Structures are given as structure tokens and as C-alpha cells.
Amino acid sequence: MVLVSTFPRALLQISKKFKPIPSQRYFSTAMSAFLCDHLKQIHSTALKSVNGDTLIKEIISFNKGSMIITRESEIKQFDLNGKDVYLIGSGKGVLGLCLGFLKALERQNASRNDRITITKGIISMPVGIKCHHFDLLERHNITAFFGAKNNLPDEDSVVATNAILDLIDSVIKGETSSRPKVFISLITGGASALLVAPREPLTLTKKRELTQTLMAAGCTINELNSVRSCWSKVKAGQLALRVLSESNNVEMVNLIASDVIGDPMDIIGSGPTVLPPDDSLNPLEIIDMYKISIDEDIRNLCQLVKPSSNIDDRLHNLIIVNNRIALNSITNLMTQLDYKIIDLGNQISGEASTLGSRFAQIARTSEKGEGKICWIGGGETVVTLTTTHGKGGRCQEMALQFLIDTFHDQLTNFAFLAGGTDGQDGPTPISGIIYQYSDRITSEIYDAAKVHLSNHDAYTFWSENLPECMIDTGGPTGVNVMDIYCLLQC
Structure with a gap:
């Protein structure tokens, strides 16, 4: 299948009549040494801007027993007075x-007599997350589970999901009290691998195998989530149905952090709280398009039927975090540093290497004397793997293609960033790459780059040849709003 890259139209019109760049265009490394420092600032600023603990302060407040959610010019208010409140959540x-939410709750409780309490809660997060403030979780009766090592569903994911389902069943079916109930859920990217409850006869091992096959075939995240949804007891709105179908005395408020282009709530985390729209992608068509062979009993699971249960008035889904917030923080930072900003948008997609070439083309054809320019964008690319391949990630592969395409131009006045926000680019321990040409980039390194790119072995290349270019966040960052791309010129 040929993937068509999504890239701003204006940048597709870059002159095809490329001319060699005159030697006076080269800048000394000393003059442009600050570019990589600025890219490091960009990455850390973006991560901080979408950290839930920071962001919740600006979005959620409590007043007189009500939870108030403010997003730009929109305000939503939910009455929690006299209700049993439960909190569940999953994702990177x-x-x-969760911490931001609980701190906001404690600020309310410290200043008022009408205290709001969490009756019980469960959150599920990836292995490797630095879990701090356990005392805060314990004070509010919240248990933390860990799973999905290397962003793949595992038995720990199943255990955590079953714990959440058991909590829901004990509250809804057990009717622990006659008081109205509110479930508040926190859903972020990564929930697809953490909220895992395969439908029989599908096993976790088989589901994981089929997921990896689809990814290797070049399946996009939207397509992948559509297929995984029909194989699960919790995805595609089924978690919400579990909460709301049994009783009219229950309400569900879902706060969602988007890691998907366009913020489609039915795709984020495989949409556990969002009923599938009528025009949902057809899972069987996706499987057949990528020529994936599956057993007939598994194919029979790929028939999603939208439920007729009348729950819409008690189900509330709200996007509170997305890639645009990260890009806006970058714009503010680079404006302060006197860069001209060219915003490429946050819907960049397609083959990672193709996008690397597009950014390289911008650098190779940019006019001299334009001053400091910052091209920024966000999105999520794919890498279509061959039968035999090495180790890498989409950001590493994009940067590797950029290196190859610009090597002969020796563009020391440019630096390029391709970085994830979750701290883990593919099955590797790094977030991405910050690259700038220097005299250290020899012809031997250039030749090695081409070999490693052809083998989709970008991580091996960067770790063996240019480890100083690798972005190491020390493990998962605790946020996930797609990738960010930035090209700087001075």
C-alpha cells in the first residue's frame, strides 16, 4: 500500500529546480551552536505544557460541590453534591x-465544608513511569496498576483491566448505596495497550501477534485502533456501557488527552468511553486491505454493532489535552527567542522517511539571509517494515532520512528535531533525535546511515555513531500527545 503523506500544501510547492547552494551560505558551527540548545528547550517546554499535573490547574476547579471544566471559551459544570464519586483511568x-485532579480537589476541600471525596479509584499506567506522590493516591483510595511494557498489551494489562471492571461491577450491580453515582475517567494515549480484555475465543497472545502484524504492514494508528476495538470487552465504548447500561442512577464524565491526529475521541485509546460513530472504519476492510490472514472465528468478532442503550445524556466525553497545546507553547518560546514562526499544523502523517525528506527539502531550498526561522509541526508518521528489519522508531527514521538528504549540503546553520512526547520512540528507550551537521559527520557515517535506513535500523545507527543526538528522557515522560517536529535556521 502506498501511503500519501499529509504535509502543508505550501511546502509541497518547494521549487523542483534545486540549485547547488553556494559556499558562502555555509555558517560556522560556532555561529549556530545554540540551535541544538534551542531544540532541547523546545522539547522540554512542549512536555511541560501538556503535563497533566500542570495543565489541570488551568482547566479544572471545584466550587460548592460542583466540578467546573474550562476549555478555551467553553465551560462545563457537573454537580457532585450528595453523590458517590469513583475515579478510573488508563494511559501514558x-x-x-490524576495527580492534578486530586490536588485541585484538595484545594477545594481545604477551603470549604462541602467536601468532595473519592469513594474508590483505580488507574493503570505503563511500566517504567516514575510514580511519585503515592501518599496522595492513597489518601483518596486510589490504587495504581502497571503494565504494557514496550507499549504492548501484556498479562499485567489484563490484571489491571479486570480490576477496573470488577470495581465497576461491584458498584453498579452490587448497588452499594442508593445515592447517585458518578464515574470520572481519565483516558490518554496508551490506553489501547493498558485497557485489555480480549473477547473469547481471542487470547492475549494471539491479539498481540495480530496487532504486531498490522503495525508491520504499515497500518495507521486510526486503522489499528478500529481493528483492536472489536476484539475487546472494553474498547469502542464498551467501558462506558459497562458503567451506564445497568442503572439510570449513574453518570460518567471522561477527561481525554488526545494522541491522535484530529482528536477523534472514538480512536484515542481505542475509544473505551465513546460509542462508535455510524461511519466508523470497517475492521474487516482494514484487515483485508493489508492482506492479513486471520481465522474465521476471529473474523466473526469484527462485527461492531452500535448499541441502542439510551445513555447519551449521562455520558460526557471532553478533550482536555492535545498536540496543539504543545505547539502553542513552542510558538510562545520561540517568539521570545526572536524566531520567525512557520506553523505546519498538527496533522502531519505518512511514511516517516518521506517526511524526513520533506523537511530536508525545506532546509536545502530555504533562502539565505532570512534570519532566524522556526518551522514547527506535530503529528504521527508510520514506518512500513520489511520482513527482516532492525530496531528503531518513526522519529529516529525521519531524522536519519534528513541526515542522508542534507549530508552533501553541509548545512551547519540548520538543526532538526523529531521527537515523541511519551519518551519512547518505537520499541526503544529514547524519545527521538536532535540533529545538526558538523565536521564529525564523515562519509563513513553517511554510508552507514544509508545501510541502516534500508534495514529500518535507525536506533542502532544513532546509538553507534551519533549517540549525542539521541533524546533521552530517562524513561516514559507521563504524557502522550503525538510527536513534534521542528526545523531551525539561523
Whole structure:
């Protein structure tokens, strides 16, 4: 299948009549040494801007027993007075959102007599997340589970999901009290691998195998989530149905952090709280398009039927974090540093290497004397793997293609960033790459780059040849709002 890259139209019109760059265009490394420092600032600023613990302060407040959610010019208010409140959550960014939520709740409780309490809660997050403030979780009766090592569903994911389902069943079916009930859920990217409850006869091992096959075939995240949804007891709105179908005395408020282009709530985390729209992608068509062979009993699971249960008035889904917030923080930072900003948008997609070439083309054809320019964008690319391949990630592969395409131009006045926000680019321990040409980039390194790119072995290349270019966040960052791309010129 040929993937068509999504890239701003204006940048697709870059002159095809490329001319060699005159030697006077080269800048000394000393003159442009600050570029990589600025890219490091960009990455850290973006991560901080979407950290739930920081962001919740600006979005959620409590007043007289009500939870108030403010997003730009929109305000939503939910009455929690006299209700049993439960909190559940899952994803790479759930801990930050949970801590921010609890701190906002404690600020309310410290200043008023009408205290709001969490009756019980469970959150599920990836292995490797630095879990701090356990005392805060314990004070509010919240238990933390860990799973999905290397962003793949595992038995720990199943245990955590079953714990959440058991909590829901004990509250809804057990009817522990006659008081109205509110479930507040926090859903972020990564929930697809953490909220895991395969439908029989599908096993976790088989589901994981089929997921990896789809990814290797070049399946986009939207397509992948559509297929995984029909194989699960919790995805595609089924978690919400579990909460709301049994009783009219229950309400559900879902706060969602988007890691998907366009913020489609039915795709984020495989949409556990969002009923599938009528025009949902057809899972069987996706499987057949990528020529994936599956057993007939597994194919039979790929028939999603939208439920007729009348729960819409008690189900509330709200996007509170997305990639645009990160890009806006970058714009503010680079404006302060006197850069001209060219915003490429946050819907960049397609083959990672193709996008690397597009950014290289911008650098190779940019006019001299334009001053400091910052091209920024966000999105999520793919890498279509061959049968035999090495180790890498989409950001590493994009940067590797950029290196190859610009090597002969020796563009010391440019630096390029391709970085994830979750701290883990593919099955590797790094977030991405910050690259700038220097005299250290020899012809031997250039030749090695081409070999490693052809083998989709970008991580091996960067770790063996240019480890100083690798972005190491020390593990998962606790946030996840797609990738960010930035090209700087001085």
C-alpha cells in the first residue's frame, strides 16, 4: 500500500529546480551552536505544557460541590453534591492527570465544608513511569496498576483491566448505596495497550501477534485502533456501557488527552468511553486491505454493532489535552527567542522517511539571509517494515532520512528535531533525535546511515555513531500527545 503523506500544501510547492547552494551560505558551527540548545528547550517546554499535573490547574476547579471544566471559551459544570464519586483511568499520561485532579480537589476541600471525596479509584499506567506522590493516591483510595511494557498489551494489562471492571461491577450491580453515582475517567494515549480484555475465543497472545502484524504492514494508528476495538470487552465504548447500561442512577464524565491526529475521541485509546460513530472504519476492510490472514472465528468478532442503550445524556466525553497545546507553547518560546514562526499544523502523517525528506527539502531550498526561522509541526508518521528489519522508531527514521538528504549540503546553520512526547520512540528507550551537521559527520557515517535506513535500523545507527543526538528522557515522560517536529535556521 502506498501511503500519501499529509504535509502543508505550501511546502509541497518547494521549487523542483534545486540549485547547488553556494559556499558562502555555509555558517560556522560556532555561529549556530545554540540551535541544538534551542531544540532541547523546545522539547522540554512542549512536555511541560501538556503535563497533566500542570495543565489541570488551568482547566479544572471545584466550587460548592460542583466540578467546573474550562476549555478555551467553553465551560462545563457537573454537580457532585450528595453523590458517590469513583475515579478510573488508563494511559501514558494518566498519572499526571490524576495527580492534578486530586490536588485541585484538595484545594477545594481545604477551603470549604462541602467536601468532595473519592469513594474508590483505580488507574493503570505503563511500566517504567516514575510514580511519585503515592501518599496522595492513597489518601483518596486510589490504587495504581502497571503494565504494557514496550507499549504492548501484556498479562499485567489484563490484571489491571479486570480490576477496573470488577470495581465497576461491584458498584453498579452490587448497588452499594442508593445515592447517585458518578464515574470520572481519565483516558490518554496508551490506553489501547493498558485497557485489555480480549473477547473469547481471542487470547492475549494471539491479539498481540495480530496487532504486531498490522503495525508491520504499515497500518495507521486510526486503522489499528478500529481493528483492536472489536476484539475487546472494553474498547469502542464498551467501558462506558459497562458503567451506564445497568442503572439510570449513574453518570460518567471522561477527561481525554488526545494522541491522535484530529482528536477523534472514538480512536484515542481505542475509544473505551465513546460509542462508535455510524461511519466508523470497517475492521474487516482494514484487515483485508493489508492482506492479513486471520481465522474465521476471529473474523466473526469484527462485527461492531452500535448499541441502542439510551445513555447519551449521562455520558460526557471532553478533550482536555492535545498536540496543539504543545505547539502553542513552542510558538510562545520561540517568539521570545526572536524566531520567525512557520506553523505546519498538527496533522502531519505518512511514511516517516518521506517526511524526513520533506523537511530536508525545506532546509536545502530555504533562502539565505532570512534570519532566524522556526518551522514547527506535530503529528504521527508510520514506518512500513520489511520482513527482516532492525530496531528503531518513526522519529529516529525521519531524522536519519534528513541526515542522508542534507549530508552533501553541509548545512551547519540548520538543526532538526523529531521527537515523541511519551519518551519512547518505537520499541526503544529514547524519545527521538536532535540533529545538526558538523565536521564529525564523515562519509563513513553517511554510508552507514544509508545501510541502516534500508534495514529500518535507525536506533542502532544513532546509538553507534551519533549517540549525542539521541533524546533521552530517562524513561516514559507521563504524557502522550503525538510527536513534534521542528526545523531551525539561523
